[in-house]
Amino acid sequence: MTSPDLAVEHKEPGFIGKYLFSLDHKMIAKQYLLTGLVMAVVGGYLAYVFRSQLAWPNQPVWGYGSVGPDKYNSLVTLHGTIMVFWVAMPVLLGGFGNFLIPLLIGADDMAFPRLNMMSYWVFLLSTVVLVASFFVPGGAAAGGWTFYPPLSGDPSYTGVTWGGHLWLLAVALEFVSVLMGGVNFLTTALNMRAKGMTLLRMPLMVWMQLCASVLFMLSVGPLVAGAVMLLLDRTVGTGFFMPKAGGDPLLYQHLFWFFGHPEVYVILLPGLGVLTEVIPAFARKTIFGYKAIVYSTLAAGALSFIVWAHHQFISGIDPRLAMPFSLTTIIISVPFSIVIFSLIATFWGASIEYSSAMLFAISMLAEFLVGGVTGIFNGSAAADIYLHDTYFVVAHFHYTLFPAAILAMFAGIYYWFPKMFGRKMSETLGKLHFWTTIVSFNVIFLPLFAIGTHGHHRRIYDPTQFDWLKPFQHLHVVATIATIVLLLAQIPFIVNFFRSMFAGEVADRNPWKATTLEWTAPSPPGHGNFDRPITVYRGPYEYSVPEATDDWLPQDAPA
Amino acid sequence: MSVAAVAIPEREKTSLPSGRLGMWWFLAGELVIFGGLIACYVLYRLKHADWAEHAAHVLWQAGAVNTIVLLTSSLTIVLAFRSVDEGNYKKAANQMALTIAIGFLFVVIKTFEYTHEIQAGITPKTNLFWSFYFLMTGLHALHVVAGLVAIAVVMIGVRKGQNLQRVEYVGLYWHLVDVIWIFLFPLLYIASG
Numbered sequence: 001m002t003s004p005d006l007a008v009e010h011k012e013p014g015f016i017g018k019y020l021f022s023l024d025h026k027m028i029a030k031q032y033l034l035t036g037l038v039m040a041v042v043g044g045y046l047a048y049v050f051r052s053q054l055a056w057p058n059q060p061v062w063g064y065g066s067v068g069p070d071k072y073n074s075l076v077t078l079h080g081t082i083m084v085f086w087v088a089m090p091v092l093l094g095g096f097g098n099f100l101i102p103l104l105i106g107a108d109d110m111a112f113p114r115l116n117m118m119s120y121w122v123f124l125l126s127t128v129v130l131v132a133s134f135f136v137p138g139g140a141a142a143g144g145w146t147f148y149p150p151l152s153g154d155p156s157y158t159g160v161t162w163g164g165h166l167w168l169l170a171v172a173l174e175f176v177s178v179l180m181g182g183v184n185f186l187t188t189a190l191n192m193r194a195k196g197m198t199l200l201r202m203p204l205m206v207w208m209q210l211c212a213s214v215l216f217m218l219s220v221g222p223l224v225a226g227a228v229m230l231l232l233d234r235t236v237g238t239g240f241f242m243p244k245a246g247g248d249p250l251l252y253q254h255l256f257w258f259f260g261h262p263e264v265y266v267i268l269l270p271g272l273g274v275l276t277e278v279i280p281a282f283a284r285k286t287i288f289g290y291k292a293i294v295y296s297t298l299a300a301g302a303l304s305f306i307v308w309a310h311h312q313f314i315s316g317i318d319p320r321l322a323m324p325f326s327l328t329t330i331i332i333s334v335p336f337s338i339v340i341f342s343l344i345a346t347f348w349g350a351s352i353e354y355s356s357a358m359l360f361a362i363s364m365l366a367e368f369l370v371g372g373v374t375g376i377f378n379g380s381a382a383a384d385i386y387l388h389d390t391y392f393v394v395a396h397f398h399y400t401l402f403p404a405a406i407l408a409m410f411a412g413i414y415y416w417f418p419k420m421f422g423r424k425m426s427e428t429l430g431k432l433h434f435w436t437t438i439v440s441f442n443v444i445f446l447p448l449f450a451i452g453t454h455g456h457h458r459r460i461y462d463p464t465q466f467d468w469l470k471p472f473q474h475l476h477v478v479a480t481i482a483t484i485v486l487l488l489a490q491i492p493f494i495v496n497f498f499r500s501m502f503a504g505e506v507a508d509r510n511p512w513k514a515t516t517l518e519w520t521a522p523s524p525p526g527h528g529n530f531d532r533p534i535t536v537y538r539g540p541y542e543y544s545v546p547e548a549t550d551d552w553l554p555q556d557a558p559a
Numbered sequence: 560m561s562v563a564a565v566a567i568p569e570r571e572k573t574s575l576p577s578g579r580l581g582m583w584w585f586l587a588g589e590l591v592i593f594g595g596l597i598a599c600y601v602l603y604r605l606k607h608a609d610w611a612e613h614a615a616h617v618l619w620q621a622g623a624v625n626t627i628v629l630l631t632s633s634l635t636i637v638l639a640f641r642s643v644d645e646g647n648y649k650k651a652a653n654q655m656a657l658t659i660a661i662g663f664l665f666v667v668i669k670t671f672e673y674t675h676e677i678q679a680g681i682t683p684k685t686n687l688f689w690s691f692y693f694l695m696t697g698l699h700a701l702h703v704v705a706g707l708v709a710i711a712v713v714m715i716g717v718r719k720g721q722n723l724q725r726v727e728y729v730g731l732y733w734h735l736v737d738v739i740w741i742f743l744f745p746l747l748y749i750a751s752g
Contacts, residue, residue, distance in 0.1 A: 107570075111577045179588050187581040193571035217588045222595025229599070229694065238683050238690040240599075246607065246687050251599060258595075 023113035024527060025098045028120050030420065032094030033413075035127060036087050040406075042131070043082035044487050050075040050461075055473075055480035057462040070159060072461040073142035078134070080145030081167070084267070085174050086127060088405035092270035093178060094123065096412055097185055097209045099420065103518035103525065104203045106194025106534040106556075111187040119180035126173035133166035141167035144459070146256055149241035149249045153233040168231045175220050175227075182213035194517070194556075196536035200294070201555070203516045203540040204287065207294050208273030211301045212266045219262040219305065226255035253315055257308035265304050267401065269297065271408030275343055275361045278415045281514040282358035283350035284551060286541040289342040296335035296342075303332040313384045322381040329379035333372065340365065340372070355512075356430030360411035363438050364403040371399030374449070389459070392452025395445045402441060410437075410493070417497075418511045422523045423504030429496040436489035443482035447475035515554050516540050582728045586735050589702075593739050596698070600691045600746065613688040614750065616681065621672045622748040625665050626740065629703075632661035633737045636710070636730045639717075643726050648717050651726065655714040658733070662707045669700050692747055699743060702736050 013022070022028055045063075052059075053067040053075075060066045067075070098116065102109055110116045133140045140163040143152035147167065155161040189202070189210050229240040230252065239245020241252045280287045287293070309317055309325040343365060352358065374396040377383045387393060410433075417425050451472040456463070463469040463476060510519040521530050534556050542553040573580065604610055639654035673693075683693040706729070713729045716722040 112581060115581075179585075183581050183584045183588070186584050187577050191570070191572040191575070191577045191580060195569040195571060197571050217584065218591055221588060221591025221593075222598070224592050225596040225599065228698070232683065232690070232694065236683055238694075239687060240690060248603070251602070255595060255599070 021117060023109070023117055025102050025110045025113070025116060026420070026525065026529075028116050029095050029097075029099035031120050032090045032098060032123070035124065036089075036091035036095060039082050039086040039090070039127065043079050043087055044490070046075045046079040046082070048483055048487055050079065051476075051480040051483045053461065054463060055477045057464050067461070069461045070142060071139065073144070073158065073459075074140045074160070074163070076459070077142055077145055077147075077167075078130075078140050081141075081171070082130070083405070084145065084263070084401070085171060086130065088267045088401065088409075089174070089178060090123060091409050092267060092274075092405060093185075093209065093212065094120070094181060096205070096270055096274065096416075097181065097213075099416065100205055100518065101185055101188055101209055102192065103419070103521060103529060104206050104516055105189060105192060105197050106517045106530065106536060107188060107192035108528040108530065110184050111192055112184050115180055116184050119177045119184070122173055122180065123177035126170045126177060129166050129173060130170035133163045133170065136162040136166065139163050143167075146253075146260070147230070148256075149230060149233065149252050150243065153230060153242050153249070155234055164234060165231065168227050168234075172224060172227050175224055178216055179220065182217050185209055185213045194534040194536055197517075197555075198536075200291065201536055201539050204276035204290065204293055205270070205273035207297060208269040208276070211297050212269040215262040215269075215301050215304060216266045219259045222255045223259040226252055250312070250315060250317070253312050254308070257311045258305070260311065261308040262301075262304045264400070265301065268404040269301075271364065271404035272297075272339060272343075274408040274412040274415070275364060277514075277516065278357050278361040278411050279343060279346050280541040280543055281415070281512050282353045282355055282361075283346055284353075284543045285346055285350045286539075286543055287342065288345035288348070289338070290539065290541070293339050293342050296338040300332055300335040300339075303328060303335070307332055310379050310381075310384070313381045314388045326379060326381045330376065333376065333379075336372065340369065355414070356425070356427055356434055357411050357414035359431065359434045360407050360414065363434070364407040364411060367399055367403040367407060367438075367441070371396060371401075371403065374399060386455075387452065389457055390452040391448040391456045391458050394458050395448035395452060398445050398448075402445075407438075410434075413497070415512070416518075417500065418507030419518055419521075419523050419525070421501050421504075422507055423500050423502075424507045424511060425496050425500040425504060429492045433489060433492045433496065436492070437486060440482045440486040440489055444479045444486060447479050451475050510554075513550065513552055515542050515552055517555050520554055520556055576724065578724055578728050579731070582731050586731060589735060593698075593742075596695055597742060597746065600695065603687060603691070604746075604750070607687070610686070610688040613686050614747070616676075616679070617692065617748050618672050618675060619748045621668055622744050625668050626744050628661055628665045628668065629737050629740050632658045632665070633734055635661060636726075636733050640726050640730050643717065643723050648720050648723075652714050652718040655710055655717065655726070659707050659710055659714070662703055662710070662733075666700060666703060666707075669696065695743055695747065699736070699739055702739070706733050706736050 018024075018027065022031070049061050049064045049067065050072055052061040052064075053072055058066065098110070101107075138160045140160070141147065141152075142158040142160045143164060147164075151157050152164060155164060158164070189206055193202070229238070232238045233240055233242055233247075239247040241247045241249050243249065276287060276293065307325060307329045309321055310329045313322050313325075374392070378387055378393060378396060414425055414430055417423070451469075452458075454472060456469055456472060460466070460469075464473060507523050509521065509523055511523075512519070517530075517534060517536070518525075520534065535558075536555050537557060537559045538553060538555055540555055542548075542555075544551050545553050575583075635654050635658040639651045639658065642648075642651035642654055676689075681689055683690045709729050709732065713722070713725045717726060
């Protein structure tokens with residue numbers, strides 16, 4: 001013991017200390033993961049309700065009742081909010097980040113375990129506040145997930161008073177929780193690495209988590225200020241964003257998207273990080289262009305701060321601003337192309353094993369490509385003036401966020417489940433889950449591109465009110481049936497997840513024959529993670545090494 | 560399941576101790592919160608020349624005194640840091656107590672200002688300038704109060720000779736609070752036109 005921060009506690013915690021107020025990064029990760037998955041069910045249910053309203057307008061929805069225009073707005077608002085802030089962020093950052101950062105760098109825990117526990121409990125509090133907002137008089141917030149004023153600035157405009165206040169409070173608490181987590185991630189990865197784990201030997205997942213944490217930290221501040229200002233507008237009656245008092249609603253949009261665009265990458269980067277671990281392991285090849293991926297990620301992170309106004313091309317910004325923001329938006333696809341092409345190049349000449357994790361990883365690449373390519377239409381100001389706020393945009397961002405958050409999440413869960421719980425998940429159920437999920441997802445969103453290009457606005461609660469939208473009604477029905485299939489397709493996953501936890505095939509330390517450090521620890525790792533001292537001698541992806549007795553060398557294999 | 564403790568002999572790390580590193584990241588996060596708020600204020604102020612007549616009603620004398628008060632408290636916390644370095648924990652704790660007293664004086668003067676303004680009928684709803692004034696100084700005052708609590712907690716440890724590294728970290732935070740005020744004072748109290 002050389003210094004106090006290296007001390008590993010010997011005390012065996014009781015039930016409450018182990019499962020509720022745990023200081024162990026692995027238990028905190030599981031808490032985040034489970035909370036995120038539960039919220040995914042809530043978010044999916046909301047999507048089912050409003051999609052049913054769109055397909056069969058004004059019919060009572062099974063399991064909900066009749067929707068009505070005011071509730072419709074609440075449903076879409078909370079669907080977006082939950083999926084971004086209460087599913088993607090807790091699973092990808094809170095879950096994978098907490099579980100993997102210490103294990104991947106060879107540390108025994110996070111740098112600040114108490115801060116880590118606190119970040120989860122603040123997150124849980126934010127979840128409770130958000131869920132409570134469904135049950136207050138007036139129902140949940142109905143201002144859209146971006147919560148633009150003036151609509152959101154005065155409770156009488158949407159008829160939702162407490163729901164809106166609680167929404168702002170919940171989002172602010174969630175931000176605080178992620179900020180605390182980010183301080184921990186950054187300090188841990190910079191100061192807790194095992195001997196020999198230089199920065200450029202870190203698995204790419206760690207780089208992605210770090211970059212995501214820095215992006216979040218540097219972009220969220222102005223929106224925290226903006227959220228406080230908006231809350232004062234709603235409660236005290238100030239006019240920060242209200243034109244009637246001299247305020248400017250456009251300012252809120254700037255604050256929101258200055259955060260909102262980096263936020264897309266806060267979600268995307270950990271998703272890509274899952275791929276950088278899963279693909280080499282099942283392709284049995286070293287990753288193509290490790291340094292190119294690191295530097296491209298950093299470049300994309302820097303660029304993500306100067307693209308935000310592409311969300312505001314029709315909000316009345318100065319047209320002279322539209323062109324530079326179009327340019328930076330199109331430039332940012334260059335570093336991301338480098339990352340994506342590097343991942344694709346990793347498949348070249350590989351001996352690929354199509355496990356469930358790998359299938360989800362490959363599909364994430366393919367589907368994200370569709371999202372990325374359609375983003376170029378939106379990024380160009382001229383095209384965006386037509387496409388803005390149509391279903392084309394809805395389809396586009398679901399083709400980016402569904403792969404980044406949901407497909408990558410499944411890839412990660414199938415891949416790291418043996419390390420988390422010491423047992424493997426069923427491959428048969430995994431493949432059933434994969435094929436039903438991926439087909440139904442595409443059947444939902446491909447039709448939405450079509451109706452979007454015909455000019456179908458995204459915030460219409462009853463499309464049959466308009467004669468010119470009637471020819472597309474059958475596409476709404478197709479998309480809604482596919483939504484129901486997509487939700488049912490998650491049943492094999494839920495069964496697989498909980499059954500495998502107790503009855504799955506027992507996994508040894510390294511079931512996938514992978515090279516990174518988490519696989520040298522026991523499955524599941526005990527308190528303190530590693531049962532022997534770790535020294536790192538090589539890079540993270542040494543697969544198919546000719547001189548090795550197996551075809552791979554773990555990072556701690558001596559040179 | 561518990562694995563026997565493993566003392567990891569060496570780590571790859573930066574030259575900064577984890578506590579200081581974590582504190583810098585936290586301060587970076589704080590800086591963008593206030594940075595965003597200040598940027599909003601400046602953008603509005605440039606558009607609204609008429610705010611000058613509202614700004615004329617702030618008690619700039621109280622603000623100026625408070626600037627000196629807060630700067631003095633930054634001095635005493637640095638002195639406490641030096642005393643810890645010299646191993647004189649009792650002196651350090653006393654200097655921290657002095658910091659808390661001076662910080663408290665800042666809050667008292669601020670409260671006096673708010674009272675004066677509210678009695679004159681000025682509230683956050685009066686005008687956007689006052690909305691910003693109350694929001695920015697209020698958020699800053701909350702940070703001052705949080706800092707006073709943090710310094711008190713650290714001081715109790717220092718008196719017992721425990722967790723001495725925290726004096727530096729709480730000092731860093733206190734400097735941030737100070738620096739933010741250095742921006743707020745000219746922007747809210749002495750800018751005209």
